[in-house]
Amino acid sequence: MTLWQFAKHNVLRDTETYIAYWLSSVFTVTIFFIFAVNADHPELDQDGSSIQLFMGMASVIVLVFAVMFLSLSIYSFVYRRRRTFGTLRAMGMSRRQLRRMLLAENSLIGASAIVVGMLVGTAFGHLSVLIMARIVRLSNITWKTPLAPIRDTAIGFAVVFMLVTLLLVRGLSRRPILELLSSPGHEAKGVRFSGPLAVVGAVVLLLGYALTFYPRYAGSAPALIDHVLEKTLNYVLIGCFMVGTFLILSQFAFLAITGIQKHSRRYLRGGNALWVSGLLYRLKSGVTSMFISTMLLTAAFCAVTASISLTMSVRTDVADSTPFAATYYAFGDSDREAGDLALIERELDGNGIDHQQYTLDFILLGEGDDVGLVDTKFVSEEEYGRVTGEHPDLAAGQALDISGASETTGSTVGVDGVGELEVVGAGTRLLDNPRNIDCYVVADQTLQEISQQPHTTSMRAHLFDFDDAQYDSGARAFSTTVRNTIGVGMADGENFLFIPRIDEIDADEFSHQIFTYVGVLFSAVFMAASASLIYFRLVSSVRDNLPITRNLHRMGMSLREILRVQRRQLLVLFTVPVLLAVVNTGFAMNYLVMARIASRLLYGRFLIILIPLLALQAGYFAFLSSRFSAKVRIFLKDPQ
Template identity: 25%
Template sequence: MNFRQFAINNVLRSKRTYIAHFLSSAFSVMIFFTYGLLAFHPELKDGIVSSSGTMSELGTIGMTVSQYIVFIFSFFFLLYSVGAFIKVRKREFGILLILGMSRKQLNRMLFIENLLIGAAAIVAGIGAGVLFSKLILLISAKVLAVDNGLPFYFPLKALLLTAAAYAVLFLLIALFSSVMLRKGTLLALVKAEESPKPQPKASPWLAVLAVLLIAAGYGVVMAFAVLQIFNFLLLFGGVALVILGTYFLFTQFSVYLMRHLQRKERFFFRKTNLLTLSELMYRIKDNAVMFFLVSIISASAFTGIGTTLAIGDPGLSAMENPYAYTYPYFEEEAELGNQHLSIIREELKKGGFDYKETSVQPIFSANGMKLVKLSEYNELAQSLGYPAETLGEHEAILTPSTVTEKNSYRIHGPAYEEIELETGKEAVTLRIAKAETFIAVPQGYGEQLVVSDSLYEKVKKTQEEQGENGFVIFHAFYVKNWKDTGDATRAMAERFNESGEYSYYLNSLYMDWKSAQQKNGILLMVSGLVGIVFFTFAASFVYFRLYADLARDEQQYQMIAKVGLSRKELGTIVTRQLLIMFFLPLLIALIHSGVAFVALQQLVDFSIVGHSIKIFLFFLTVQIVYFFITRWRYLERLNKIIQ
């Protein structure tokens, strides 16, 4: 057997240890390949440009940045995992040195092993990417809202780029692995597993500080959302407090809690609690930084994907414009406007849509106030399901034109109690009766006042006497199931253009949503794939730490088995420990992202509960499956030892 075969056999013999490292590496290769597959697709650019001229550039930038993120994060993840495996094999390396292997040969062996695993991961990752490329393109076409779809092509450029990039990455990892091993004497390598661990300690003050920091961070984030204080430094400060509090939560509070439970004798000496708590205290202390990283990375993945799903929700498009169609025209263009309105009505009826049609003609006072007639406003409000309002001659209602104004009215109410209105002949003081918290007037801008019909007519008559005209009439069509109006919208546009008349403006909520869906589709692809990679790496951290302590656990449970530990009791102890290791960081991540989603809900009118539950269930299901597989393999290994 030559030296190269010896290195290959080392990898094959340690396949149980290296399996998570290999699968995670292959998965990151596949994700990187997926970005390349989409970035180099010959028809992706055309499919997006047909709806939005800026999407090609944004898509290319998004995919490129995501590739860099996955690549850089993969480097640090692989470096961490290689370091964990070197720690596990220190005793093995020490024995090899005693048997006559030189340091140079040991470094060469590690270099070959890492290159072998890297080459296998590249082949497996690209192979999986090519195998599922058709499915990836189908899903991508759906997410990016590309009507014509994305046909399959052989992704040679993506394949070459992925292979070259990860070849360089694994070469760097192989070089770094040799540097890591240079630390420590021969004696330290041989006795690496025999070094005693100090008793874990924790400060009660830092434990309390952890809770206070997290609570303060939550408070700042909620203040940002509820009070609409859109200050980046405020949000950043809240997130920083939560991150710092999470660090102390695992390094101090968790250890302090374990020590507190140890002092509860009735609980501590019950059944196997003594072994479970004692072992958990050491595991949590040893893995505190890893738990912290997993929690923050997972929370970032959950929040990023959830926010993107919320941004892509059709409810977001309807927040500023609740009407399926808005058609404005000037009074002098009434003939053409009525023709187009007839087409809209016909196509809606042809499509089987129930709709409510209303109209409004805003005018401006002499001092620039936008006025809306009360009767027209009530028709708009009632079409949306809101009650009608009544006003006196000298009363007015503030109605928002933007989401920002709507939220301001909801939180702070009207900024003033009275307002002076110049009709053109006289000044009238109006009392602000209320400030509405929903958008009713289509395509509004600036401050809008709903006034009585008589006052409205007085202002309009004065303006007409002064020679002012050209008021715009807005026709609004409310359709409950507007997301299904795509075919009707396209048919309307075709009929409008048949006469060669293009001087019209038809605002379609469906087309607005379609454009937003394409923009957010790219964001969803970027955040979704990066988030999944982050979560996969985070879950692998737990696996690496578990197997880093496997040799010590084998010795420990072997000795305990000699004094009567049964397999059932071993399974109970191990299951409890694995539950903490796998689900404690995930629980903290779910709480952090849950608070983030509650804050996000304050900023939007539609419910994001569905998106939040979908994300949590997906990642929780993956983690549960991962837990049971790891538990099965771990117990199988320990049961063989204690036989």
């Protein structure tokens, strides 16, 4: 038997261990290939959309992830086979032959994964191109033979498999035979149970959860803490989540189980002592893989939930930041204002758009090229009431904040020559971002006093209100015609600005759909990797427990009781990473809401998206449980 035949025999004989690793490798190759196909198609990068650059970066990220995932997987397989390698060395196999055998095994797995992954990727590659074409609004797109993606995928993953295998195998082959023959330790060999560390883990994780609320209350903490968190909050959150999760799995879980053993009255009832005591070792031997699975699932859940939720809320979010479907701003004296407004009215009517128009005269504290962007703006109480129907009844020296700020009551606005204006409340926002910043309603008399001060400019805001969802195609035609006719305004040195909301909606939908596309594929890669690690952990646990299972069966324990003990232990090992990932994801989504990156609708969408994700996990566990139960039945030679 040649070395390659021996390696092939080893792989085929232990397909139960390698199958999940091989499938996840195939899936990773497929996702990389799909990204490469999108990056290689020239028609997807029209009009400077940077699709090729974005997909190329995504491909690199997948390749980097593949290096880490393959390193962990190959190390786990090699580490568990130390006794086998020690036996082969004791029988006369040289270190060089051992390295060549392991290289041959992983070459077979890697080559087959690359070939199958590219075949699957070729089958679905053009479908992904069609999806991307729809996102960038291309009606027709041609088929392109993916020669460059095939080359890049084959070379990239061949190098990854070879390098990872060589680096790990080289260290293994240098170990003494006696060390290889020694009983293999568990993954968390260096971890010792510590009550204080368990408490620290719980505190750190809870601190991370609490800090997700911080953006809502920023400024209420001491100045030093506010300054530090403002700069480092994202890193602090990631650190708390990772450190807390690891300590929960490696320390707090054992504190909870030992507490149950010592204090629970149900511990000695119904066979609970048997499965709980066995669970301690299984948890201890799976700390590292459970932690990595938890973080992979957290990343997957966050990616798919955030990307899909933000895409679903684009129109709502844009409507919040841009209250009117179209706005035309004229600064100071404008010779073209009347003609531009006539064009806008004509195009709205020509596209059959039923609309209402409002005009507001603002006074701005400032002048120059950037006027209207960040200057303080004032509008009269009368004009504000005509548009909104609200009549705040302001006295002289009072102001109503209409910038959209959550809490401004009690603050003041300083105006040279007029004095301090007291902000007495918040009203309806009228202007788009960033022109809504520092925008106030004042009494008519106060506005007249402000207009008489030096360094002020007038701004007329013409607001056009219509449903751009109802008139979707008409709104785009209207926006395109007006922009092509009058230009973009202030960016070209003009004293006007035209803001159609549909353009912002299209831009946000484009970017969010791209992120959703990439996010869903990334989450699929992460979940596949997590599934592979969980499978390897559980199949190793079942194998290690088979001798104990046989002894219990010989001592009179029925097969039904044995399977019940195993199912409970596997359920805990499987469920703990999933539950921690769900909780971590929930607080990560809470951070997006508190930081005003997403609206509160994200909470409901998170729960909706979570249902199929959890159903997928439940189905996977049911499959594993059935498979492992069958394995135990065969091992015990049960006729069922």
